[in-house]
Amino acid sequence: MDVLLLGNGIKAQKLDTCSEMPEQGFLWVDFERDLDIEWYLTVEHLSGLRVHDRHINDSFNPAHPSFFDNTSDYDMVIFRGLAPEDEEGEFATRPVAFFLFGGMLVTVQSGASRSIRWIKDRLLGHAGRMPQEPAGLMHMVLNAMVDRFLALREPLTLQMEDWSERLLDPRNPFSDWYAVLGHRSQLRRLEILCDEQQDAIVTWRDSTETPLSENLDVRYTDLLEHIRRVTKFAVNQQHEVEALVQLHFSAVAHRTNEIMRVLTVVTAVFMPLSLIAGIYGMNFANMPELHTRYGYFVSLGAMGLIATGLLLLFRIKKWF
Numbered sequence: 001m002d003v004l005l006l007g008n009g010i011k012a013q014k015l016d017t018c019s020e021m022p023e024q025g026f027l028w029v030d031f032e033r034d035l036d037i038e039w040y041l042t043v044e045h046l047s048g049l050r051v052h053d054r055h056i057n058d059s060f061n062p063a064h065p066s067f068f069d070n071t072s073d074y075d076m077v078i079f080r081g082l083a084p085e086d087e088e089g090e091f092a093t094r095p096v097a098f099f100l101f102g103g104m105l106v107t108v109q110s111g112a113s114r115s116i117r118w119i120k121d122r123l124l125g126h127a128g129r130m131p132q133e134p135a136g137l138m139h140m141v142l143n144a145m146v147d148r149f150l151a152l153r154e155p156l157t158l159q160m161e162d163w164s165e166r167l168l169d170p171r172n173p174f175s176d177w178y179a180v181l182g183h184r185s186q187l188r189r190l191e192i193l194c195d196e197q198q199d200a201i202v203t204w205r206d207s208t209e210t211p212l213s214e215n216l217d218v219r220y221t222d223l224l225e226h227i228r229r230v231t232k233f234a235v236n237q238q239h240e241v242e243a244l245v246q247l248h249f250s251a252v253a254h255r256t257n258e259i260m261r262v263l264t265v266v267t268a269v270f271m272p273l274s275l276i277a278g279i280y281g282m283n284f285a286n287m288p289e290l291h292t293r294y295g296y297f298v299s300l301g302a303m304g305l306i307a308t309g310l311l312l313l314f315r316i317k318k319w320f
């Protein structure tokens with residue numbers, strides 16, 4: 001458990017212990033769900049308010065989607081962020097539960113949240129803007145989490161460009177279709193995740209009884225715009241995957257047509273030659289041309305002329 005004292009005119013500081021709410025400023029109490037099993041007892045002691053059992057269970061659920069709920073005493077927002085063990089072409093997410101009280105923000109997370117760790121270091125290092133209220137601190141954490149999703153755009157775009165080059169390379173036929181389909185599935189997950197994030201924030205902002213200043217309301221609107229940008233990127237990438245697959249099969253069909261065109265020309269050229277060879281290969285006793293002194297050379301010459309004439313005709317018609 002980490003406890004930070006923050007607020008207007010207060011220098012951010014980390015408290016070793018805290019048994020009561022401060023007279024000035026507000027608290028940020030951060031728990032690790034696997035270590036602080038009874039975190040809600042500490043919160044109930046500090047706030048004097050009871051945490052609902054269903055919300056406690058939600059905070060321990062690693063598969064819980066982004067969600068909002070509230071009571072008359074506090075708001076709860078669950079927001080899924082990127083997990084640290086991201087793999088190339090894939091991403092994993094973990095939920096962070098935010099409990100917004102009048103003078104306290106409680107976060108329950110896996111203990112590996114880079115966004116929360118970065119915000120703590122920033123606040124304790126007194127760098128940048130300091131939050132004046134719990135809702136402002138929650139915005140800072142949420143914004144850092146969403147920015148990590150925005151950072152996904154560059155590697156995913158580079159992956160798409162690499163596949164585009166490989167799919168259209170005629171010298172090396174592409175066969176890694178499981179990766180492409182898996183990439184599309186990841187983008188679909190990202191789209192759904194962003195929709196859930198947006199719904200949770202919009203519902204909280206429209207339903208909360210916590211007074212939001214005009215400046216803070218603008219910042220939350222900007223946060224929602226960032227989420228929409230990630231959603232739009234995920235949708236556009238899915239369309240690009242579909243277009244890329246269609247382009248690949250079109251290129252394969254075009255190469256097949258080119259091959260069939262060459263084979264058709266070769267067949268058309270050799271058909272009359274095969275006819276001549278077949279005629280003079282028949283074993284009839286009375287075939288005058290077979291006894292002609294120059295019959296062999298005449299036949300070869302005729303075959304050559306026919307083949308050359310057909311090739312010139314096909315070239316004039318631009319059939320190959």
